[in-house]
Amino acid sequence: MSDQPVEPAYDRLRSRARQLLLARGGIASEEQLIEALFGSLGNRRLWAPFLAQLLETDAEIVRRPDGTWALRRRPLVPSEGWPRSFVALDVETTGLRPARHRIIEIGAVRYEDGCCVERFSVLVNPHRRLPVYIVRLTGIRDEDLLTAPSFVDVAAAFRVFLGESTVIGYNVGFDLDFLNAELRRIGQGPLPNPALDVLPLARALLTANGRYDLDAICRSIGLARGTRHRALPDAEATAVLYLHLVERAEQVGYRSPSDLQPAATRRTIVVEPVARGRAVLDQRLLADTPELPGVYLMRDALGRVLYVGKARNLRQRVRSYFSQPLGYTRKMDGLLESVAEIETVVTGSELEALLLESQFVQRYKPPYNTQLRNHEAYPYVKVELGRPWPRLMLARQRDDDDAVYVGPFRSTAAARSVVELLHQLLPLRTCHRSFRDARSYGRPCLQLTLGRCIGPCTGCVTPDEYRALVDCALRYLSGETSVVVERAQQLLADAVERLDFERAARLRDLLRRSEELVFSHRLVRQTISGRPCVIVTPCPETGDRAFLLIVAGRLWARVVADPREHDAAVAARLGAAWERAQQAAPWTLDQDSLDAAVIIARWLSEHAEDPTVFFLEHPVDWLALVRNGRSLPASAFAVHAPVDDENGTTKRTRGADSERGTQCEGTPGKHRRARPSLHALRSVADPHSGGAR
The missing domain is CATH 1.10.10 (Arc Repressor Mutant, subunit A)
Incomplete structure (x- = not known):
């Protein structure tokens, strides 16, 4: 040696x-x-x-x-002429015709300045058997899709992930045609996003021996491929390929996709709309719009509410619609042409704007507030404790039975992820047997063979052993997540050790979505069971202060102080509202009240240390509280300005949820053009709360 x-x-x-x-x-x-x-x-x-x-x-x-x-070097960052922020996507389907075939998998990756910052991957149940050649091509089997969500359940989350980003893909027209066909089936409009096809770039910049499929192109530039014909890996490969093609294009002098247009065989970038809002909007709509924070309602000529939004500066926000291109986003296509009146409601705080906006959305169901309007469909997780061998499932409503209902939850897809995760970790039955007579026992189903059920039908498990699994699921749903998380992490590690990265990724995604949902639910429950508080906000009606009484996670009353009113009088009204709250029967979180509860819980989790929040201790000195609240300087309310709605330019805070709605007892401030909306608010307010003077 x-x-x-x-x-x-x-x-x-x-x-x-x-x-x-x-x-x-x-x-x-x-x-x-x-x-x-x-x-x-x-x-x-x-x-x-x-x-x-x-x-x-x-x-x-x-x-x-x-x-x-x-x-190791800086990320490949395209120059200004090329999309630098984009979403690369790919779909797997049951065939090649969007009108006849269905999507079975969606994968997407978001890139910012050359770096991947977020991924999206989901299997989709096509509600039909897969052709054999698709199974061989993708490796996706019918049993993989049995518990997968339908497209209608993932559409909202996918559109939120896309936002208004430029979409890129390899032969992206194929992917967009399928996505738009699925959207049409559920009554939604097509994706409005600009699109860039990587295939014409590859044809213009590379020679791949006559072959221009994704694998051949990647091999020609030395990009190794792992899993093929799966949505997320193909989307990731497309994103990396795009960055390398842009680098090559810039080296030979191409500064934008339009420079390559003659070499492309199809349209690459969606053309900009030419008409803008000023062509159809009446300038008089701006005349009475104040430069104050609040909520605005767009109405048509018949008085119907088309859209509800919120803004830091109502006048500036409304003015922005005049310069916005018509059809800038497809979901807003036709809105500006239909607007005949814009009503405004001035609010003094972000919390009031969020609650008022969500209340209006729930009440009027505006057609252009597209996301998560239907609070009646918020699901529960149901555990059938009244049955001999309880099942775990989703339920659309709370029935008067012996079951335990956890929720409701605002995301059906996330709630489905929780149920799927628990079924993967805890071998609870999913069959429809009644177990009320001997016919339900014997003849075990495939779930037992696959190890997904402990098999109560075989008599090999005791009720106590089965109930221990049910109790573990209930503890997880109530927020005690340690046992389930440990099991999930162990299964994830086992999958990685077996090199089953697809299952590991699926478990990781299920665990992440489930943890987010359980955390949000636990936050709401903690707020409901936590200490009551009073939140002090500026009052645009009187120029003084408004006192928001939060009891059991609800806005119980909004007491408005008038500058001419003595502190003792305000304290007396606030104390009277508190007494009524103490005498009221306990309330149950339901689908109607969930949105407001989530908004309040998130707002308090972010602002609990603000000087404007006073947590109540028994006995309450209402006079001292009112004096302290009225003496707060204007600088204390800087964090209370409402953020712009989702179509504005200002970034939304975590608590901002612009398209949720629920009723509350408050009556936020008004502008003189919003008198009908204010009257509607009064009809649901506590008539004794002092909310309306």
């Missing part, structure tokens, strides 16, 4: 690897590096671990998510 140190030899190999990467534009596949460093591919599985050990210790080389190796 030679006495020569091994490390210098490793250094030489690393140096050769860096030279190869530099010669190939900074990136190379695992196969290319093995062949260059060790003479030939030989047994790739033998050399791959050694290559990883060799290069992972090199500070100048990094392994990319797609399995390739690259020189």
Whole structure:
């Protein structure tokens, strides 16, 4: 054996690897590096671990998510002429015709300045059997889709993920045609996002021996592919390919997609609309709009509410519609042409704006407030404790039975994820047997063979053992997540060890969505059971202060102080509202009250330390509270300005939920053009709360 140190030899190999990467534009596949460093591919599985050990210790080389190796450098950031913020997407389908076939998987990745910042992946139940060739092509089986959500259940979350980003794809027209066909089936308009097709870029910039499928193009530039014909890996590959193509385009002088237009075989970027809001909106709509924070309602010529939004500056927000391109977003297509009147309601705080906006959305159901309007459909998680072997399922309403109902929840997809996660971790039955007679026992179903059910029908499990699993699920739903999380992490680790990365990713996503939902529900329950409080806000009606009494997570009363009114009188009215709240019967969180409860819970979680929030201790000194509230300086309310609605330019806070609605007892401030809306609010207010003077 030679006495020569091994490390210098490793250094030489690393140096050769860096030279190869530099010669190939900074990136190379695992196969290319093995062949260059060790003479030939030989047994790739033998050399791959050694290559990883060799290069992972090199500070100048990094392994990319797609399995390739690259020189560590700044991310590939397109210049200003190219989309720098985009969503790359891919869909897997049951066939090639959008009108006849269905989507079975959606994958998307969001990139900001050359870096992947967010991923979206979901299987979709097409409610039909998969063709054999699709199973062979994708590896997706019918049983994988049995518990998957329908497209209608994932559409809202996917549109939120897309936002208004530019969509890129490889032959992106295929993906968009299928997505728009699915959207039409559920009564929604097509995606309005600008789109960029990577295929014409590849044809213009690369020679792939006549083949321009995604795999061939990736191989031609040294991008290694892992899983093929699955939505998320294909979307990730498309994003990486796009960044490399843009880099090549810029090197040869192309500064934007339009420079390559003659070489493209299809339209790449959706053209900008030419008409703007000023062409159809009456300038007189701005005449009485105040430069104050609040909520606005857009009405048509018949007085119907078309859209509800909120803004820091109502006049500035309404003015922005005059310069907005018509059809800028498809979901707003036709709105500006239909607006005949804009009503405004001035509010003194973000919380009031959120509650008022959501109340209006729930009451009027405006057609252009598209997301999550239907609070009546918010699901519960139902546990059938009244049955011999309880099941876990989703329910649309709370029945008068012996079951336990947890919820409701605002996201059906997230609630479905919770149920799926618990079924994967806890082998509870999913069958429809009644277990009321002997016919329900024996003849176990496939779930037992697959290990997904403990098998009460076989008599091999005791009621106590089964009930322990049910109790574990109930504890998780109530917020005690440690046991379920540990089980999920163990299953995830086992899947990774088996190299079953698809199952690991599925478990990870289920756990993340479930944890978010359980955390949100726990936050609401804690607010309901927590200490009552009074929130002091500016009062636009009187120029003084308004006192919002929050009891059991509800806005119980809004007491308005007049500058001419003594502190004792305000304190007396606030104390009287408190006494009525103490005498009222306990309330149950339901679908009608969930939105307001979530808004209040999130707002308090972010602003609990604000000087404007006074938590109540028995006995309450109402006079001192009123004096302290009225003496607060204007600077104390800086955080209370409402954020702009989702079509504004201001970033929304976590508590901002512009398209949820519920009734509350408050009567936020008015502007003289909003008198009908204010009257409607009074009809649901506590008539004794002092909310309306």
